Amino acid sequence: MTTTGTIEIAGLDGGRIKLTSEQLEDLDSRVQGRLLVAGDQGWNEAVAIWNGMAAKTPALVLQPTSAHDVAAAVGFARERGLLLSIKGGGHNIAGTSIAEDCLVLDMSGMREVIVDPEARLAQVGPGCLLGEVDQATQAHGLATVLGFVSETGVAGLTLGGGWGYLARRFGWTVDNLAEVQVVCADGQLRTANRDQHPELFWALRGGGGNFGVVTRFSFRLHQVGPTVTGGLIVWSAERADEVLAAYRELTEQAPRELTAATIMRLAPPAPFLPQVWHGRPIVGIQVCHSGANPAADLAAVRALGDPIVDLVGPKPYVALQSMLNVMEPKWLHRYWKTWFLPGLSSEFLDAFRSSALKVTSPLSQSVLFHLAGALNDREGDDGAVGNRDARYIGGFAGTWPPGAPADPHGPGPETVGADPAVLHRRDLRQLPVGRGRHRPDRRRLWHQLPAPPSREGHLRPRQPVPRQPQHPPGHCEQSMSSWEPSPFLRLVGAGTGKPDQTGSEPAERMETPSWLAPDPAKNGSGALGLTRGQPPA
Numbered sequence: 001m002t003t004t005g006t007i008e009i010a011g012l013d014g015g016r017i018k019l020t021s022e023q024l025e026d027l028d029s030r031v032q033g034r035l036l037v038a039g040d041q042g043w044n045e046a047v048a049i050w051n052g053m054a055a056k057t058p059a060l061v062l063q064p065t066s067a068h069d070v071a072a073a074v075g076f077a078r079e080r081g082l083l084l085s086i087k088g089g090g091h092n093i094a095g096t097s098i099a100e101d102c103l104v105l106d107m108s109g110m111r112e113v114i115v116d117p118e119a120r121l122a123q124v125g126p127g128c129l130l131g132e133v134d135q136a137t138q139a140h141g142l143a144t145v146l147g148f149v150s151e152t153g154v155a156g157l158t159l160g161g162g163w164g165y166l167a168r169r170f171g172w173t174v175d176n177l178a179e180v181q182v183v184c185a186d187g188q189l190r191t192a193n194r195d196q197h198p199e200l201f202w203a204l205r206g207g208g209g210n211f212g213v214v215t216r217f218s219f220r221l222h223q224v225g226p227t228v229t230g231g232l233i234v235w236s237a238e239r240a241d242e243v244l245a246a247y248r249e250l251t252e253q254a255p256r257e258l259t260a261a262t263i264m265r266l267a268p269p270a271p272f273l274p275q276v277w278h279g280r281p282i283v284g285i286q287v288c289h290s291g292a293n294p295a296a297d298l299a300a301v302r303a304l305g306d307p308i309v310d311l312v313g314p315k316p317y318v319a320l321q322s323m324l325n326v327m328e329p330k331w332l333h334r335y336w337k338t339w340f341l342p343g344l345s346s347e348f349l350d351a352f353r354s355s356a357l358k359v360t361s362p363l364s365q366s367v368l369f370h371l372a373g374a375l376n377d378r379e380g381d382d383g384a385v386g387n388r389d390a391r392y393i394g395g396f397a398g399t400w401p402p403g404a405p406a407d408p409h410g411p412g413p414e415t416v417g418a419d420p421a422v423l424h425r426r427d428l429r430q431l432p433v434g435r436g437r438h439r440p441d442r443r444r445l446w447h448q449l450p451a452p453p454s455r456e457g458h459l460r461p462r463q464p465v466p467r468q469p470q471h472p473p474g475h476c477e478q479s480m481s482s483w484e485p486s487p488f489l490r491l492v493g494a495g496t497g498k499p500d501q502t503g504s505e506p507a508e509r510m511e512t513p514s515w516l517a518p519d520p521a522k523n524g525s526g527a528l529g530l531t532r533g534q535p536p537a
Helices: 020-032 043-047 067-080 130-136 154-159 197-206 237-253 317-321 346-356 425-431 442-448
Strands: 007-010 014-018 035-037 060-063 084-087 103-106 113-116 121-124 176-184 190-192 212-222 227-236 259-265 279-289 314-316 333-341 364-370 392-400
Touching: 020 035, 020 067, 020 084, 020 237, 043 060, 043 103, 067 084, 067 176, 067 212, 113 130, 121 130, 130 154, 130 317, 176 197, 176 364, 190 197, 227 237, 227 317, 237 259, 237 279, 237 346, 259 346, 346 392, 364 442
Parallel strands: 060 103, 084 103
Antiparallel strands: 007 014, 035 060, 113 121, 121 212, 176 190, 176 212, 227 279, 227 314, 259 279, 259 364, 333 392, 364 392
């Protein structure tokens, strides 16, 4: 740390707090990890996050090397009322791992992975990326449920619920979480599992951030690979109707060892695609088969014939897990909307196809991913993740480079002709900034849009978790039990350190189609605004 003067940090109450050089030296003396301010070597890497649109600038970064360092930082922040955020892999779409002008704990220095092949358990540090865990576990022919971009952080993926190619066999990522070590708001390190602090363990399994700082994850492992059958098959989007129909047929009869996703977009300039197709509309199916009969199980897709390219075949599981990395670089600007789906009706597939074909952005894409399987076998309140009736997840991912005009990519009614009835004032925070004539008129939009409805699954300070509502069959909703949080689990507004301020006008009711539901996985790792409640004994 190179500063010799004072710095200002955001406080939990929304104000500003000055830290003197003596106070900074006090924090530095309590920890073994590096304390960084802007301009220090390593600062840029420490504050870089995956979604450039959500990038923020903290005031101070600590890179802890142990749970002791984390506890010291939490105590320091609590004593002074500082806003504290936690960065695992920095891959969360909402960018909640860093809050503006806060103290950030960059966990990238805690990346140890210890595999016990006999017990089939992996102890994973909070700074680990998926690929590091896959490499360590696959050395023993084992794996746990993680995502499908290997540069994603384990911590944020897990705390949001988590899913990937193995979710159909083994459930959400948190269904495979055996226990965690977590530093709570009082600075104490606790072990949470189904027997010890079970309410805390319930909340950490899909509740997102604001419950504490996890310093170790313990995952159950399963026999997978090391070779699986997987890859991508691509056709012209002119065949979208028959490809989507084949995708539905494939997924409705697929064994749990087979996971498939379908993607529609403009063809990227990837080396595996013929140059003549670059920039033209395509539809693809990405598969992972970790079972014994891939040829028979993929027959419905292979029967389509005449693909532009067929990359499906035997390959190492770790290679399949990193196959999409090149398409997901840091610092591109991204805006997503996703929903859980109980099925793929013909009406939905028609709407999905027609919407996907309207995309003009060369980096954006529309995706459907099959989930049905083990996650549906558990009770609805088994962890805060909920959504035990989900069969698919679908979404539209707007992506564009920094500085590009916002119009072809953005989420607002000005930029894509969206119906304002499905947007709310809080969405204005996520509109791309744009420049000149491309800058959205936020003031005018604020008056046009309704105040947001109460967000189920998003807890406010001192608010108990509501009882799970009764839903019609096939409707997916984030499941919550009647659990009431202990005082030390109080929440604050994600990424701000204070309750969400969304205006005082009454919310307008929004009718939601029966096949749509909110996606709690977007909670991510979250900024932690730790309150001063009393922890359990």
